Amino acid sequence: MSALLTAEGLHLHFGKVAALDDVALEIHPGEVVAIVGESGSGKTTLLRVLAGMMAPQAGQVLYAGEDVHAMGEAARRRLMRSDWGFVHQNPRDGLRLRVSAGGNVGERLMAAGARHYGDIRAEATEWLKRVEIDPARIDDMPLQFSGGMQQRLQIARTLVTRPKLVFMDEPTGGLDVSVQARLLDLIRALVAELGLAVLIVTHDIAAARLLAHRMLVMRRGQVVEQGLTDRVLDDPQHPYTQLLVSSVLAA
Amino acid sequence: MIEAGYNFGYLDENTKRMIRRALLQAVALPGYQVPFGSREMPLPYGWGTGGIQVTASIIGADDVLKVIDQGADDTTNAVSIRRFFNRVTGVATTEHTGEATIIQTRHRVPEATLREGQVLVYQVPMPEPLFRLEPRVAETKRMHALADYGLMHVKLYEDIARHGAATTSYNYPVLVNRRYLMSPSPIPAFDNPKLDMMPALQLFGAGREKRIYAVPPYTEVKSLDFDDHPFQPARANAACVICGSRESYLDELIVDDGGTRHFVCSDTDYCASRPPLQEAAE
Numbered sequence: 388m389s390a391l392l393t394a395e396g397l398h399l400h401f402g403k404v405a406a407l408d409d410v411a412l413e414i415h416p417g418e419v420v421a422i423v424g425e426s427g428s429g430k431t432t433l434l435r436v437l438a439g440m441m442a443p444q445a446g447q448v449l450y451a452g453e454d455v456h457a458m459g460e461a462a463r464r465r466l467m468r469s470d471w472g473f474v475h476q477n478p479r480d481g482l483r484l485r486v487s488a489g490g491n492v493g494e495r496l497m498a499a500g501a502r503h504y505g506d507i508r509a510e511a512t513e514w515l516k517r518v519e520i521d522p523a524r525i526d527d528m529p530l531q532f533s534g535g536m537q538q539r540l541q542i543a544r545t546l547v548t549r550p551k552l553v554f555m556d557e558p559t560g561g562l563d564v565s566v567q568a569r570l571l572d573l574i575r576a577l578v579a580e581l582g583l584a585v586l587i588v589t590h591d592i593a594a595a596r597l598l599a600h601r602m603l604v605m606r607r608g609q610v611v612e613q614g615l616t617d618r619v620l621d622d623p624q625h626p627y628t629q630l631l632v633s634s635v636l637a638a
Numbered sequence: 639m640i641e642a643g644y645n646f647g648y649l650d651e652n653t654k655r656m657i658r659r660a661l662l663q664a665v666a667l668p669g670y671q672v673p674f675g676s677r678e679m680p681l682p683y684g685w686g687t688g689g690i691q692v693t694a695s696i697i698g699a700d701d702v703l704k705v706i707d708q709g710a711d712d713t714t715n716a717v718s719i720r721r722f723f724n725r726v727t728g729v730a731t732t733e734h735t736g737e738a739t740i741i742q743t744r745h746r747v748p749e750a751t752l753r754e755g756q757v758l759v760y761q762v763p764m765p766e767p768l769f770r771l772e773p774r775v776a777e778t779k780r781m782h783a784l785a786d787y788g789l790m791h792v793k794l795y796e797d798i799a800r801h802g803a804a805t806t807s808y809n810y811p812v813l814v815n816r817r818y819l820m821s822p823s824p825i826p827a828f829d830n831p832k833l834d835m836m837p838a839l840q841l842f843g844a845g846r847e848k849r850i851y852a853v854p855p856y857t858e859v860k861s862l863d864f865d866d867h868p869f870q871p872a873r874a875n876a877a878c879v880i881c882g883s884r885e886s887y888l889d890e891l892i893v894d895d896g897g898t899r900h901f902v903c904s905d906t907d908y909c910a911s912r913p914p915l916q917e918a919a920e
Contacts, residue, residue, distance in 0.1 A: 461784050468788075483792070490795050497795065498788025504798055504864040526799050 391416050391552055391584050394437060396446035399429075405608035406432040407443060412603065412610075416551065419578060419585045421599035421616065423592060423631070429608040430588045431556055437586065438473055438554045439463045450552075468498050472545035476557040478537035481544070482529045488515065488540055489525040495548045514543040518573060535566035539573065546577060555587040559594055571597050592635045596620055604628045641725045647694040648726040653677055657695035657850070661841060664852035669814030670782070671765050676848040686719060686744055687845025689761035693723065693742050696757060696841070702730045704738035709746040709887070709904035716744075733907050745808075747829040749886050749908035752838035754855060760823045762844040765851060767811040767821040787819050790862060798867055807872055813860045814853055822859075828871040828887045833859040876901040881912040 390413040399407040406429040414420050422430045435441040437448055439455040448455040450470075455463065467473070475481040482491055492511040493501070501507050512522045518539040520532075529537050538558060545553060558574065559567040571594055578585055578598070589595050595602055596616055603613040604625065612625040623629045640646065647654065653675075660674035679687040697703065703723050707716040711733040719742060720731045732738050735750040742759040752758060768778045771789050781787065790811055797805045804810075810827040814820045822833060823842060833840065833853060840853040853859060863869040874888045879900045886908055888901040903909035 460780075464784055464786065486792055486796055487799055489799055490792050493795055494788055494792050497791040498786065502791070502865050504795065505866050507795065507864075508799070 390414060391418075391451065392437065392586075393449045394446065395449075397433070397436060397443045397448070398445040399432060399436060399441070399443045399608075405429075407436065407446075408608040410446075410605075410608070410610055412437070414552070414584050414586055416584050417582045418601065419583075419587065419599045421595035421602045422586070422588045422605060423590060423595050423602060424605035425590065425631075428605040430590075430605050432608075433605065434554050434556055434586065434588045438471065439466070468495060469548060470551045472548075472550040472553040474538075474541055474545055474553060474555040474558050476560045478529070478534070478541040481541040482537060484529050487526045487528060488520065488532070491529060491540060491544045492547050495544065499548055510547065514547050515540075517577070518543040519569075533566075535562055535570060538562065538570060542574065542577070546581065546583075549581060550583070552584045552586070555585060557589055557591075558587065559589070559591060567591075567594070574598060592620065592632065604631065640728045644726045646699075646727055647697050648680075648722075649677065649691065649694045653691075654695040657691055660850045661692065661695065661852065664841070664850050665839070665854050667818070668853055668857050669812075669818030669820040669851060671849040671851045673848055674850050676845045679845065680722075681718075683846040684763060685715060686742070686761040688843030688847075688850070689742050689744070689759050689845075690719060690722070690843075691845060692759050692841050692843035692850065693740060694726075696759075697723065697727055697729060697740060699727070699729060701739045702732050702737055704732050704735065704741045704907075705743075706741065706746060706748065706905075706907075707744045708889070709748075710906045712906060734911075735907050745824045745826075746887070746904060747825055747832045749903075749905040750911075752836060754837045756838040758836075758838050758840045760825075760840065760842045762821070762823040762842045762849075763846070765821055765842065765844040765847050765849040767809075767819050782818060785817065787813075790819060791864075794862060794864065794867075798864070804863070804867070804869070810869075811862050813862060815857050816860075819862075820851060820853075820859075826872075826887055827861070827869075828873050830859070830861045830869070831871060835859075874901055878903045878909060880914060881909045882915045883909070883912060 392414045394412045397407045397410040410433060424430045436443050442456050489508060489511040492514050493507040496507050512525060515522045515525060520536055520539060529540055559570055575598055599616045602616045602619045603610050606627050612619060612628045620632055623632050656675055660672045664672045679690055705716045705720040707713040724731055735748040740757045744761045766778055771793055772778050794804055808826050809821055809824040810830055812820050812822055835856050837855050839855055842851045861869040876888060877884050880902055883903055886903045886905055889904045891900045893900050
């Protein structure tokens with residue numbers, strides 16, 4: 388099977404700091420890949436470069452054979468609206484706070500050309516149910532929702548157009564543990580059901596273990612270790628990965 | 639007679655040429671907002687500086703000018719702009735829509751059907767239809783460039799979800815020639831259908847915002863809507879107390895302290911052209 392997204396030789400320096408140092412990566416359809424590492428290791432930068440939101444200083448990112456950074460803004464936006472989705476760490480960055488829940492979910496449908504109010508509303512209702520939000524709250528503002536609900540709403544809004552590849556930046560960050568567990572459960576179910584490819588950035592090793600098929604460990608802009616999630620976590624080779632795995636708190 | 643010391647049409651010839659170039663580009667790209675070097679005019683922003691500059695650039699000695707403000711020929715703004723052009727160009731002015739070659743308007747389209755060869759000049763306070771939804775100008779430009787208008791439909795969706803219908807009653811956004819989203823200036827939504835396939839040339843001037851845009855004759859102008867919630871122009875359900883019209887757009891007047899309401903045609907020329915209601919019939 389050919390890769391959905393391929394990155395080769397990515398370099399990006401912020402002054403003297405190397406955020407990306409010769410990073411390569413492949414993601415296949417239906418695959419969940421986690422990028423883990425401590426703060427400042429370059430994992431969010433990598434996600435932004437892969438999603439075309441930031442240009443690398445060297446290297447290229449190919450999506451379905453096309454160079455993401457060479458394709459022009461119009462094409463990249465079209466990709467962001469159709470094939471791709473982006474889930475921000477803070478749901479407030481991904482939601483329109485002054486637009487009702489239904490409008491938030493419907494926005495991508497309308498951007499894709501849906502022009503039938505009844506259909507848009509039915510689809511939004513359906514998606515609210517899928518992410519376990521009471522459909523009676525379809526006309527409520529996201530500000531009236533709890534943090535966990537806002538994050539689930541952001542996921543509904545992103546997945547409504549059935550993208551092929553979703554980028555997630557710390558989707559469970561800032562939520563308390565029980566809410567995190569529910570959200571992870573939900574993401575896992577939706578990913579399996581829709582056959583999504585997901586690239587998830589997290590510093591939470593447990594979340595990565597639950598969701599990801601494959602894992603990359605980053606440190607100082609370099610990928611120091613990668614492999615199947617269970618292999619990396621049960622038999623870490625690189626000293627930094629060993630440190631990371633041994634630092635996880637057991638409840 | 640032209641007032642001594644002024645160039646024909648008040649603006650100097652180089653300024654007129656600059657504005658005409660912007661107008662040509664605007665006509666070539668229906669609905670696209672062309673930036674231009676708006677000049678200081680002898681009246682404040684918001685009083686029609688954009689419309690006046692457009693009119694001054696296209697007016698010729700043979701033109702007949704009509705100026706309306708909210709449909710009326712006899713309000714302060716309309717009277718003073720008409721007199722201004724009479725002083726600086728000496729052209730004939732009229733109150734009759736049919737006789738005019740240039741009609742400068744604030745917030746209305748005349749009731750009488752316009753014909754080929756006429757030019758309708760709109761005064762525009764805010765040319766950007768997306769500005770209430772997206773405050774960043776750079777971002778709205780990008781949205782226009784990419785025809786990325788999903789956000790406008792989100793606004794419509796919200797209106798219907800909250801109020802059961804589109805609540806925008808004026809300045810209702812339109813899609814021009816299936817490409818550019820355009821603000822029709824604050825005309826009532828009632829007038830929107832008149833913009834579609836109009837035989838006359840429509841020019842829009844925004845003086846403070848320094849933008850010019852245009853709709854050439856016979857161009858498709860579609861008000862945004864949903865398939866199952868089609869656009870519906872609103873009109874007060876009443877008849878004009880002067881001429882009895884049930885078709886024209888009406889102004890509401892409170893005529894005494896008891897709150898008695900009267901409706902009269904907003905288009906004074908249209909109203910005056912119809913036989914008045916008999917006293918006995920009232």
